[in-house]
Structure formats: structure tokens, C-alpha cells
Amino acid sequence: MTTSSASIGFNYNPLDRRSERRDDHAFIESLRSAPSARFLVFEDDIPLLKGGSQHDAWFLASEAATFGQPLHSVFLGQESDGSGRFALGFKLGLELADLSPGTVHRRIDLRSIAMQGLVSPAVLGMLGEAKSMLDWHRRHSFCANCGSMSRATAAGWQRICDACGARHFPRVDPVVIMLGIDGERCLLGRQRQFAAGMYSALAGFVEPGETVEDAVRREVLEETRVKCAQVVYFASQPWPFPSSLMIGCFAQAIDMEIVVDTTELEDARWFSRSEVAAMLAGTHASGLSAPKPYAIAHHLLQAYVEQGSSVLRS
Structure with missing residues (x-):
């Protein structure tokens, strides 16, 4: 990455995306179930952050489970230590008051997070990746070829239509x-x-x-x-x-x-x-x-x- 690119918001993302392993279900699930796995949580397109003056975007699996079943899940990549990072998308209307007693949860839109510098450049890049992917899933539930329901595959990086066989990929x-x-x-x-x-x-x-x-x-x-x-x-x-x-x-x-x-x-x-x-x-x-x-x-x-x-x- 050039010096000019590295200093721009959303540009720094150190994750190894492991695109060659996205179809390896056992590999992805081993990362997801590992104690070191961490999850970004979105309510619709709004990230949830933990903490008061210190903002933490990462949730343990047990913490994320308190939100219920996600609508969408995407494998983002691996950290340098090999731990997996994932994004989870939930519907609007989460009852945050009853979750994780003693922990403050805040809904903060991604643009405000970026403008205020609430997270590190690396986490901001991962939040940007997560938001784009979760938004794509929300907007592409139906096959553009035949109109049937599509389903996520390849660790969240494809959608496939079982009715006509069409495969759909994230758009940029x-x-x-x-x-x-x-x-x-x-x-x-x-x-x-x-x-x-x-x-x-x-x-x-x-x-x-x-x-x-x-x-x-x-x-x-x-x-x-x-x-x-x-x-x-x-x-x-x-x-x-x-x-x-x-x-x-x-x-x-x-x-x-x-x-x-x-x-x-x-x-x-x-x-x-x-x-x-x-x-x-x-x-x-x-x-x-x-x-x-x-x-x-x-x-x-x-x-x-x-x-x-x-x-x-x-």
C-alpha cells in the first residue's frame, strides 16, 4: 500500500482474507468455534460498540450469542496470530438493556465512528469490510436471474440460487x-x-x-x-x-x-x-x-x- 493510500480512512485492513479457504466449511467452523474468535456486531447497518469512553468493537462468541440468531454471518479473515474475525448482522430492535449486565452497548453509525476516530485504523477497515458485506446480503436475498430466494455460501462471500443455479458475488x-x-x-x-x-x-x-x-x-x-x-x-x-x-x-x-x-x-x-x-x-x-x-x-x-x-x- 502506498503512503497516500495508507493514511485514508477504511484503507488499512491487516486481515488475511483467506479467500482460498472460504469453501472449506470445517476450516471456517474451527475458526468460528475457537476461543480466540471475535465478532463485529451490526444492528441493521449500525455497528454496536462496547464501553463508555473506550470503544471496543469486538465481541466474544458468548457475548454475541446473547443477541440471538444473526440474520447474516460473514468470515472477514484471520489476524496475524491465526484467530478468526467475523461479522454478524442482526435485525433492528435489539433490546440492549438486558444484555451483558454491567456492559454499556452503544449504537454508533460507521460514518460517525470514522469522523470521531473512535476505533483504530485497522478496526475501522474491518468495520468497513463488514458493513459492505452485510449490506450486500440484506439487498440481495433474491436471485437476480429468476427471482427465487438465494442463500449464503462460501463463508458469506457468495449467494447461490438453488432454483436456477445462479451464483451471485458481492458488488463494488x-x-x-x-x-x-x-x-x-x-x-x-x-x-x-x-x-x-x-x-x-x-x-x-x-x-x-x-x-x-x-x-x-x-x-x-x-x-x-x-x-x-x-x-x-x-x-x-x-x-x-x-x-x-x-x-x-x-x-x-x-x-x-x-x-x-x-x-x-x-x-x-x-x-x-x-x-x-x-x-x-x-x-x-x-x-x-x-x-x-x-x-x-x-x-x-x-x-x-x-x-x-x-x-x-x-
């Missing part, structure tokens, strides 16, 4: 997120749902039959009418909301006039490097801000502040 949606650059200025936009005063890099889904570079150029053009030429890859980020892969890029802008697509954006404008530095530091004169460090957009902006247009050198 590629998204380009890019910073258009014109020398000492960069192009940022804001969506209506953003926090007041926050601007970020533009982003959009890659379409079928499209390269990353073409997706960058198309999305910038569609949202702002700004044309771009050279595109340079920066880093990527798994984004478990619900299951995207953010592909961070820089793009050389070749015209400057902005025409905002108001169906996509509330506003877009050029920002100087000094403005962006102030936004990252929280000292912008107009109170404008940028995404927090857990988001890849923050790191795109930070790299531009530190390196200027040299980020376009491939």
Missing part, C-alpha cells in the same frame, strides 16, 4: 473522485446535503464501457462544463456507504468558465491553494471548510496544497 461500485487543477487554483463543488460551507472534490460513478480517465473527464464536464485533459491517479478508498470504491485522481483543466449543473450541485467554484489550505486548517476567512481526514477528498486537497500542480506528473 467504482466511483471517480477528482480534483480539477488550473495551476494555482482547483475546482471544488458542494452538494445541497453537505454541511454548511463545506466544499469538496467532484465525484461520480464510472459507467459500463468507460475508463477511469474518461469518467473523470465526463463527470467534471457534466457537473461544471469544465473540460479536462490529462488525468493522473492518486489513491483509492473503499467507501462502505454502501459499497463503493473511490478512485482518487487529479485532472488538468483546459478551460475555466464554470456552468453549474444544479441538479447535481448547489455550487462550484475555483479555489486558490491558500484558500484550500485555510479550509483544511479550519481558518478560512468566510468559514468555508473541506472534508475531514477520513475521506479521500481531504487527502486529494492536502496533496494539492503541499505539491501544487506537480501532482499532475504521472
Whole structure:
């Protein structure tokens, strides 16, 4: 992993996923039943954490059993000591007050966990893996081929339809997120749902039959009418909301006039490097801000502040 990738939220996940052993039921069950096994617990798509000021995401098997039978279970991988790590998904409405006397359980959404730095980078990466997988199971109970019920197999990494034999695999949606650059200025936009005063890099889904570079150029053009030429890859980020892969890029802008697509954006404008530095530091004169460090957009902006247009050198 590159230095730029390692510092981005959800990117550090040290587990050995053991993809070659997922069909080995005896192996997976031996890990699950071992005393060293640990479990991430989700109520729908919200993780449960133990503790007050100290937040612990891991549950023993006996602790997880107090929640009842999970709707979904996924093998996440093995720690360096060989112990197994699993994710369990439960329905909404767990009665936490009666569970594990003396232990505080808190429902905290994953975005808040990331923003507040409540767990280590490694655990955050595992929570992201777990959330994406459990969300996929919730959304794909039925076969897309024939409409029959499907069931989980391969330690939670496949779903199979017994009616037609179709196999379904977890989906990942590629998204380009890019910073258009014109020398000492960069192009940022804001969506209506953003926090007041926050601007970020533009982003959009890659379409079928499209390269990353073409997706960058198309999305910038569609949202702002700004044309771009050279595109340079920066880093990527798994984004478990619900299951995207953010592909961070820089793009050389070749015209400057902005025409905002108001169906996509509330506003877009050029920002100087000094403005962006102030936004990252929280000292912008107009109170404008940028995404927090857990988001890849923050790191795109930070790299531009530190390196200027040299980020376009491939």
C-alpha cells in the first residue's frame, strides 16, 4: 500500500482474507468455534460498540450469542496470530438493556465512528469490510436471474440460487473522485446535503464501457462544463456507504468558465491553494471548510496544497 493510500480512512485492513479457504466449511467452523474468535456486531447497518469512553468493537462468541440468531454471518479473515474475525448482522430492535449486565452497548453509525476516530485504523477497515458485506446480503436475498430466494455460501462471500443455479458475488461500485487543477487554483463543488460551507472534490460513478480517465473527464464536464485533459491517479478508498470504491485522481483543466449543473450541485467554484489550505486548517476567512481526514477528498486537497500542480506528473 502506498503512503497516500495508507493514511485514508477504511484503507488499512491487516486481515488475511483467506479467500482460498472460504469453501472449506470445517476450516471456517474451527475458526468460528475457537476461543480466540471475535465478532463485529451490526444492528441493521449500525455497528454496536462496547464501553463508555473506550470503544471496543469486538465481541466474544458468548457475548454475541446473547443477541440471538444473526440474520447474516460473514468470515472477514484471520489476524496475524491465526484467530478468526467475523461479522454478524442482526435485525433492528435489539433490546440492549438486558444484555451483558454491567456492559454499556452503544449504537454508533460507521460514518460517525470514522469522523470521531473512535476505533483504530485497522478496526475501522474491518468495520468497513463488514458493513459492505452485510449490506450486500440484506439487498440481495433474491436471485437476480429468476427471482427465487438465494442463500449464503462460501463463508458469506457468495449467494447461490438453488432454483436456477445462479451464483451471485458481492458488488463494488467504482466511483471517480477528482480534483480539477488550473495551476494555482482547483475546482471544488458542494452538494445541497453537505454541511454548511463545506466544499469538496467532484465525484461520480464510472459507467459500463468507460475508463477511469474518461469518467473523470465526463463527470467534471457534466457537473461544471469544465473540460479536462490529462488525468493522473492518486489513491483509492473503499467507501462502505454502501459499497463503493473511490478512485482518487487529479485532472488538468483546459478551460475555466464554470456552468453549474444544479441538479447535481448547489455550487462550484475555483479555489486558490491558500484558500484550500485555510479550509483544511479550519481558518478560512468566510468559514468555508473541506472534508475531514477520513475521506479521500481531504487527502486529494492536502496533496494539492503541499505539491501544487506537480501532482499532475504521472
